[in-house]
Amino acid sequence: MKIFTPALLISGMALSSAASAVQVYHDENGTDLSVFGRIEARYMDKSSRLSHNGGLEGRSRLGISASSKIASGVKAVAFGEWEVASETSQNGKWDTRYAYTGFDFSQYGTLVFGQGDSARYILAGYTDVFEDVGFHAQSYSMLGGRQEGQVMYVAAVGGYTLAASMQTPVSGMGQYFDHDKMVWQDLDVKFGYAAALTYNWTDGLLDGLAFGVSYDWYDLEHSESGDRHDFGIGISYGHLGDGFYTAVQYSKEKFKQEAHHSTGWEGVGGYTFESGFGFMLGIGYQGYHLDRAENSYISGQLSYDFCPALRLYGEGELGLGRLDYPVKNTSQHSKYEIGLMYVF
Template identity: 55%
Template sequence: MRLPLVAAMISVLVSGSAHAVNVYDDNGTQLNVFGRLEGGFYNKQANRTRDHNQKSKASVEGEARLGVSASSTLVTNIKAVAFGEWEVSSESSDNDRFDTRYAYTGFDLCQYGTLVFGQGDTARYITVGMNDVFEHYGDNSNSYWELGGRQEGQIMYVNAVGGYTFGFSYQTPRDNMATHLHRDTLMVQDLDVNAGYAAAMAYNWQDGLLESLAFSLSYDWYDFHKSPAGDRHGFSAGLSYGHLNDGIYTSFVYSMDKYQREDHHMSGFEGVLGYTMDNGLGATLGYGYYGYENRKREVSEITSQVAYHFSPAFMTYFEGRFGLGRVDFPVEETSQHASYMINVQYNF
């Protein structure tokens, strides 16, 4: 049986992909290599929204990821750990550039948690990650991804005790981390981070009537140095049940965010329901909403995926993002376009 999603995130932070291949193991030192190769058909709108790809026509595209994880015993119950993952797209103007997804190193303190430094997910991901179950979509219903999700220059700590998971991350200064559209002035501005932090707590019921149920709360704050929008506060609460890609999995995350110098707050929610059969066939459906001032819709979309796992390493899937009605911000009655892809993926 697979771990609940929150517990799985802890194992990734420490050791890497479930498909990792051990290439070195001697005298307390391990080195694992993992990755994936993917290719398939993307419609016109999907190509326009892909990272580093501005193609204006439907086409067949490919991409690859490569990762390494390492650990070495320093003293009893303390290990040095390192983790890195990079991605490169093919058939695009950026196909010679590897983009860093994760790059951190630090200490595995056994029962006292893991402390790492570098680029990775903030503690708030422990909550919003409950809905991060699609291969490409499902990331528009909260502000977590505005700074890129996996952020540079962080100190990250996580610990799992019994059914509890605790996380804390601190963001050091970074210029031009993202751009932000001020919702009152409609001016686009760069976000320079002077400092920030995130904290999260989750609980997984491990037995009894509530087995496989997980609950999580998280909060983050960022000092956007010199930004007219001011500081940002964000809060998320999430609930999930089941095991991803193993029977039923469902989750719901609510988020609320407020920029200091914007008149109102943003709020959003996303729900996911999926089921994977024993033969490897699975389907997942999600709905996401995000709005400003409680009534101006910025996001209202359905995300769907149908996948077939030929083996634990090889799968094919259809995934799409479809707007549900028109949205009202920043321009009222804005049409939404459907994005979809049909891909095959090999993990190692």
């Protein structure tokens, strides 16, 4: 689950775990260092795409954020986060989720370089509300979601948030199924960019309402499907983790050399009570040439916060009908997990 705050950086600092970061160093010259993370035990069924064997597994994340004053209104910033799963499930390998550094120009925005989410996540994140299910009825994650080799910029003025990112050459960023030729392709990116604009109402009758649009384009080297571009639009209302929250987003993806396009939409809605109990429901559909299903599902989560640091949750996903791709009439499987998470 990610809680997005427009005034923060494009990606990592918007993570819910960073909301409880502990400052471990501060000096009079304006240098700050904070540490955050989480430790989790979760039971996963065998059909889960995130589990090798099912059963009870451990998972941990550790992150750091740092800033140092350069001049009046200018700071050097750095952010990193790493994740490791149990040795029995993923061989105890540390994976880099975020790693970037750059400049915070205060009201003039933040410019960073490295691995993070593209600018499109500011919109796509409206429906990224579950721990591990949902959030795949659109094309955002096709190139891996958090992408390396990026230049990322975000600025918030009033209720507006503008984000832009540029992708430098990277090989093997993702895979794509060519619907016309019925083959999988490895995607090498030669160049790409993304941009998003959102507006958040913060007072009056519309307090909590947000609306956004996004566009991205990628030059896919050696891809028989040609260059890819994607348009997205979304709306949300409420504050995730505090009372009522709901969101809907729609995206349309097109490859230059293909005759047709993919469209997808995803909606979520739920409520978090003051007692610590919360629930969230979601539904998603993605289709190629409108009527050929690639993803079709409903998802849900129940959670209880014993305290701000400790959460118990259960979530699952149920496929709706059969899919046409990558193999026609593909049967879908349900999946679920139960987790206990400590955040610091």
